[in-house]
Amino acid sequence: MTLQVKTLAEYQDAYQKSVDDPEGFWAEQASTFQWKKKWDKTLEWNFKDPDVKWFVGGKLNITENCLDRHLADRGDQVAILFEPNDPTTPNTTYTYKELHAAVCQTANALKANGIEKGDRVCFYMPMVPELAISVLACARIGAIHSVVFAGFSAQALADRIKDATCKMVICSDYNSRGAKNIPVKKVVDDALDMGCDSIETVFVHKNTGGEVEMKAGRDKWWNEEVDAQSTDCPAEEMDAEDMLFILYTSGSTGKPKGVVHTCGGYMVYTCFSFRNVFQYKEGDVYWCTADIGWITGHSYIVYGPLLAGATTVMFEGVPTYPDPGRFWEVCDKLKVNQFYTAPTAIRALMAKGDQWVDKYDLSSLKVIGSVGEPINEEAWHWYDEKVGKGNSPIVDTWWQTETGGILITPLPGITDTKPCFASYPMPGVQPILVDSQGVLVEGNDVEGLLCVKFPWPSMLRTTYGDHERCRMTYFSSFENLYFTGDGARRDVEGRYRIIGRVDDVINVSGHRMGTAEVENAIDEHPNVVESAVVGYPHDIKGQGIYAYIIINEPVEDEDAFRKEVLAVVVREIGPIAKPDKIQLVSGLPKTRSGKIMRRILRKVASGETSNLGDISTLLNPEVVEEVIKGALA
Ligand code: 7RM
Numbered sequence: 001m002t003l004q005v006k007t008l009a010e011y012q013d014a015y016q017k018s019v020d021d022p023e024g025f026w027a028e029q030a031s032t033f034q035w036k037k038k039w040d041k042t043l044e045w046n047f048k049d050p051d052v053k054w055f056v057g058g059k060l061n062i063t064e065n066c067l068d069r070h071l072a073d074r075g076d077q078v079a080i081l082f083e084p085n086d087p088t089t090p091n092t093t094y095t096y097k098e099l100h101a102a103v104c105q106t107a108n109a110l111k112a113n114g115i116e117k118g119d120r121v122c123f124y125m126p127m128v129p130e131l132a133i134s135v136l137a138c139a140r141i142g143a144i145h146s147v148v149f150a151g152f153s154a155q156a157l158a159d160r161i162k163d164a165t166c167k168m169v170i171c172s173d174y175n176s177r178g179a180k181n182i183p184v185k186k187v188v189d190d191a192l193d194m195g196c197d198s199i200e201t202v203f204v205h206k207n208t209g210g211e212v213e214m215k216a217g218r219d220k221w222w223n224e225e226v227d228a229q230s231t232d233c234p235a236e237e238m239d240a241e242d243m244l245f246i247l248y249t250s251g252s253t254g255k256p257k258g259v260v261h262t263c264g265g266y267m268v269y270t271c272f273s274f275r276n277v278f279q280y281k282e283g284d285v286y287w288c289t290a291d292i293g294w295i296t297g298h299s300y301i302v303y304g305p306l307l308a309g310a311t312t313v314m315f316e317g318v319p320t321y322p323d324p325g326r327f328w329e330v331c332d333k334l335k336v337n338q339f340y341t342a343p344t345a346i347r348a349l350m351a352k353g354d355q356w357v358d359k360y361d362l363s364s365l366k367v368i369g370s371v372g373e374p375i376n377e378e379a380w381h382w383y384d385e386k387v388g389k390g391n392s393p394i395v396d397t398w399w400q401t402e403t404g405g406i407l408i409t410p411l412p413g414i415t416d417t418k419p420c421f422a423s424y425p426m427p428g429v430q431p432i433l434v435d436s437q438g439v440l441v442e443g444n445d446v447e448g449l450l451c452v453k454f455p456w457p458s459m460l461r462t463t464y465g466d467h468e469r470c471r472m473t474y475f476s477s478f479e480n481l482y483f484t485g486d487g488a489r490r491d492v493e494g495r496y497r498i499i500g501r502v503d504d505v506i507n508v509s510g511h512r513m514g515t516a517e518v519e520n521a522i523d524e525h526p527n528v529v530e531s532a533v534v535g536y537p538h539d540i541k542g543q544g545i546y547a548y549i550i551i552n553e554p555v556e557d558e559d560a561f562r563k564e565v566l567a568v569v570v571r572e573i574g575p576i577a578k579p580d581k582i583q584l585v586s587g588l589p590k591t592r593s594g595k596i597m598r599r600i601l602r603k604v605a606s607g608e609t610s611n612l613g614d615i616s617t618l619l620n621p622e623v624v625e626e627v628i629k630g631a632l633a
């Protein structure tokens with residue numbers, strides 16, 4: 001197993017070693033895994049192209065490390081503990097032995113249906129064990145998984161299938177989430193009608209058993225295909241730098257990018273970070289409430305925990321069903337030791353009142369985590385007192401889809417915690433702050449743009465099919481640095497506090513969204529001439545979506561028009577991108593070069609109507625007053 005630091009001295013020691021001799025440090029971590037062939041060189045890199053390779057020449061299969069490696073020691077230990085949407089349905093479990101067998105069987109079913117090493121397989125599934133099993137089955141045979149969050153629309157799904165030219169989609173019949181029954185297969189059918197020519201096969205997992213249409217020759221029942229196979233499937237030999245998966249994420253421009261992670265480095269870093277951040281001990285029950293459609297689910301429901309031989313809970317439902325006590329009921333029932341969730345969920349449950357959390361015995365909790373967005377002070381204290389009872393350290397973990405794993409975080413019981421601070425870098429992570437000119441901001445009690453100056457094993461390697469976009473987005477702002485897109489503060493003791501995005505990316509309930517992406521969707525409405533979208537502070541969601549819209553023909557019923565706009569956004573992206581507020585305007589404040597002055601729009605959306613800064617250079621200063629009036633109305 002990778003190193004697990006236990007004391008402050010051990011953390012400091014590991015950190016120092018990882019900076020003085022990164023290759024030595026990571027080679028030592030990597031050597032604790034099962035390799036089919038050892039690597040020749042630990043690291044080759046430059047951030048100019050960029051070109052980063054870890055464990056060069058090494059051969060492995062990540063599923064051997066998640067599964068086979070554990071069979072002798074903990075074959076009968078629970079690997080996946082499934083908590084269904086309906087609390088009255090009993091839990092189901094997969095031991096490491098059972099999970100190994102299920103993954104092999106599914107891998108054989110993929111092979112029998114023409115999936116080969118290097119092929120892309122798209123997922124559109126609810127949070128059921130068969131999702132984790134099928135993802136691992138891809139990794140078993142060297143197929144590349146691309147999981148799409150099942151809340152995205154058919155259009156968004158089609159865009160992702162086409163971008164990665166996927167050969168297969170794996171979906172469910174229906175998805176039970178709270179009181180809803182979502183027709184997942186129907187969404188896939190709609191997506192495939194949008195010209196996804198690369199798709200040859202659709203595997204449909206029978207989840208609710210509800211009725212679906214099956215297209216002959218294309219659609220097959222997952223259950224039948226898998227059951228027909230043997231449980232023996234040799235693991236494909238993968239190069240350390242072969243692709244493991246693609247995961248789409250939003251940026252400040254254009255369509256979402258497919259972030260690419262590779263086998264070796266991702267394996268080493270997710271296991272290492274999981275063990276240290278959660279201080280997982282043999283026999284603990286660990287629960288991360290994320291969806292596998294996001295990076296948090298990839299790294300800290302599936303890969304990290306399984307690599308570490310942990311028991312990982314998979315939850316199908318939502319925090320408020322059947323009531324706002326669900327999370328705590330499950331923690332109590334399953335005796336959860338480490339609990340990892342998002343600030344938006346904490347705020348939503350906090351707003352429902354303490355009685356829901358006070359009802360349950362949470363004494364099993366040892367570590368509680370937060371991820372996805374800044375956690376405000378009030379929510380931090382509530383989480384600390386009500387959930388952690390003042391004796392479960394909060395790990396406020398900062399990281400990104402692109403970083404593959406947690407980069408900045410307190411280590412529970414080892415480094416101190418401070419509200420709103422993600423605190424200290426993990427061993428092997430070298431964050432720095434720069435100003436807008438790229439000049440290093442040194443010392444403490446300072447603010448700047450958060451960059452990383454040295455590679456870590458699980459960093460993104462490219463964006464699928466467009467390496468130049470990867471270079472432009474992350475490596476061109478500042479020479480020799482990875483730029484995160486976040487602004488941060490460093491306090492007097494060297495702790496980092498993440499302030500938030502400095503680009504046109506907003507974070508709504510922990511979901512990353514490009515303002516341009518939402519604008520493009522709104523602009524699809526035939527009566528929209530132009531739109532501008534900004535984020536504004538929202539009590540529960542962290543940020544809400546505020547859309548300013550210029551229309552072509554005057555509308556009689558503004559409310560009906562707003563509803564139409566929402567429907568267009570749901571169609572183009574999904575319900576998570578629905579604007580919270582829509583303001584009709586006759587113009588948008590623009591610079592003389594025609595750029596929208598988002599700074600002004602952001603301020604107005606936040607309720608600020610004075611101190612808008614210099615507006616004299618605007619092309620159309622007169623619209624500012626109208627925008628303010630409309631916002632107040
Ligand atoms: C894991 C994940 C990444 C963006 C990132 C930040 C924000 C994430 C924190 C945070 C403050 C945190 N991946 N972010 N964690 N901000 N404190 N602990 O969320 O790719 O979907 O989003 O999320 O802005 O750049 S992500």
